[in-house]
Amino acid sequence: MTEKHSKYASGCPVAYALDIFGDRWSLLVIRDMAVKGARTYGELQNGWEGISTNILAQRLKQLEETGILSKSKDPQNGRSYIYTLTPKGRDLAPVLAEIALWSARYNKAGHAMTGFSDKVQADRNGVVARIRAGKLP
Amino acid sequence: MTEKHSKYASGCPVAYALDIFGDRWSLLVIRDMAVKGARTYGELQNGWEGISTNILAQRLKQLEETGILSKSKDPQNGRSYIYTLTPKGRDLAPVLAEIALWSARYNKAGHAMTGFSDKVQADRNGVVARIRAGKLP
DNA sequence: TTTAACTACTTGCATTTTGCAAGTTGTGCA
DNA sequence: TGCACAACTTGCAAAATGCAAGTAGTTAAA
Numbered sequence: 109m110t111e112k113h114s115k116y117a118s119g120c121p122v123a124y125a126l127d128i129f130g131d132r133w134s135l136l137v138i139r140d141m142a143v144k145g146a147r148t149y150g151e152l153q154n155g156w157e158g159i160s161t162n163i164l165a166q167r168l169k170q171l172e173e174t175g176i177l178s179k180s181k182d183p184q185n186g187r188s189y190i191y192t193l194t195p196k197g198r199d200l201a202p203v204l205a206e207i208a209l210w211s212a213r214y215n216k217a218g219h220a221m222t223g224f225s226d227k228v229q230a231d232r233n234g235v236v237a238r239i240r241a242g243k244l245p
Numbered sequence: 246m247t248e249k250h251s252k253y254a255s256g257c258p259v260a261y262a263l264d265i266f267g268d269r270w271s272l273l274v275i276r277d278m279a280v281k282g283a284r285t286y287g288e289l290q291n292g293w294e295g296i297s298t299n300i301l302a303q304r305l306k307q308l309e310e311t312g313i314l315s316k317s318k319d320p321q322n323g324r325s326y327i328y329t330l331t332p333k334g335r336d337l338a339p340v341l342a343e344i345a346l347w348s349a350r351y352n353k354a355g356h357a358m359t360g361f362s363d364k365v366q367a368d369r370n371g372v373v374a375r376i377r378a379g380k381l382p
Numbered sequence: 383t384t385t386a387a388c389t390a391c392t393t394g395c396a397t398t399t400t401g402c403a404a405g406t407t408g409t410g411c412a
Numbered sequence: 413t414g415c416a417c418a419a420c421t422t423g424c425a426a427a428a429t430g431c432a433a434g435t436a437g438t439t440a441a442a
Contacts, residue, residue: 121348121362122276122341123294130269132429139259149390157260160430165391175351187389187438196351202343204259210340211258214312214333225258269400286419297401302420324409324418 128174129200133159133167135207138176138193138200142239143224147190148182171197193242201239205232265311266337270296270304272344275313275330275337279376280361284327285319308334330379338376342369 129135140146140156153164168191171177176197182188205228212225227245228235235245266272277283277293290301305328308314313334319325342365349362364382365372372382 119354120273120276120293121345121352122272124348124352124354125344126269126272130267130272132263132267135259135263135267136257139257150388153390156257158430161391162393162431163429166428185389185439189390199347199350203340203347206339206343207262208258210336211261213336215258215261217256217261287417290419295401298420299402299422300400303400322410322418326419 128171128176131167133163134171135200135204137164137167137171138197139204139224141177141191141193142198142201142204143245145244147192148188149191152191176200195240198240198242201236204239205236265308265313268304270300271308271313272337272341274301274304274308275334276341276361278314278328278330279335279338279341280382282381284329285325286328289328313337332377335377335379338373341376342373 129138136156136159137152140152146152149164149168152168153159153161159167168177168179172179175194177191177193179189179191182190204224208225208228209232212229224235224245238245266275273293273296274289277289283289286301286305289305290296290298296304305314305316309316312331314328314330316326316328319327341361345362345365346369349366361372361382375382
């Protein structure tokens with residue numbers, strides 16, 4: 109990471125948020141943790157389409173620095189770490205939910221993965237509440 | 246533009262959305278149009294912190310291609326064009342609103358600009374409805 | 383108790399994207 | 413006819429990204 113983020117801070121709430129997750133991968137990392145329950149580096153890396161390992165490491169570091177997630181040693185497995193969303197990270201649930209609703213409306217092509225869109229369409233508030241509580245949607 | 250978007254399409258709704266506005270500037274362009282009523286190239290360029298002119302042109306083109314906005318000649322001024330959000334673009338209002346709510350909660354530093362956060366906090370659904378209707382929040 | 387395998391990264395380098403400054407095109411106005 | 417405005421385009425340097433390979437600490441097997 110060369111920059112410390114917040115190059116563009118302007119006081120605008122949208123700009124503040126985009127400073128933190130306004131890139132290609134950050135929200136996907138958050139989604140994988142919130143929606144799919146990914147907790148380790150390996151789960152995040154092999155979870156999907158394919159983020160480069162160096163970019164994943166960089167994003168995890170940034171997201172930790174900005175308080176979206178925290179990192180701790182796995183008590184069960186000494187060679188593994190566990191990444192967990194903080195309340196600040198889990199509170200992005202409504203953002204994920206609204207994005208999913210929007211995509212469900214306009215992406216007529218296949219909606220695959222976890223059926224997250226379906227869940228949100230069926231019970232948006234329940235999904236948000238569960239993620240906020242640290243549970244799977 | 247070198248890429249035609251959708252490099253990462255995976256069927257996931259979040260990934261679909263990020264293909265369209267998952268970068269540093271797209272959502273800020275949409276915000277300026279939806280929240281601040283920006284309609285011309287010049288208004289978008291001088292609106293804020295400073296997007297490069299070539300990047301702005303590229304983003305407008307991509308957003309037009311993906312159906313978020315449309316471009317037409319200004320009947321009042323032959324040397325100007327008018328950019329307008331489509332329904333697909335205006336339907337991003339809930340995403341903007343939730344981002345603003347999240348930022349209002351976690352960005353203790355100054356919230357400036359239009360007071361969008363305040364409006365959303367006071368009347369989220371009203372703000373969303375007005376943007377969806379093509380009006381200012 | 384060496385050896386292999388796992389897990390989480392780093393490093394180097396080529397490619398792509400971004401940002402900045404300057405230039406171009408097509409009106410409209412004096 | 414000349415100048416200014418509005419919307420871009422172009423060229424190039426800087427930064428971010430992607431890919432492949434390598435490193436470090438830990439565990440588990442031989």
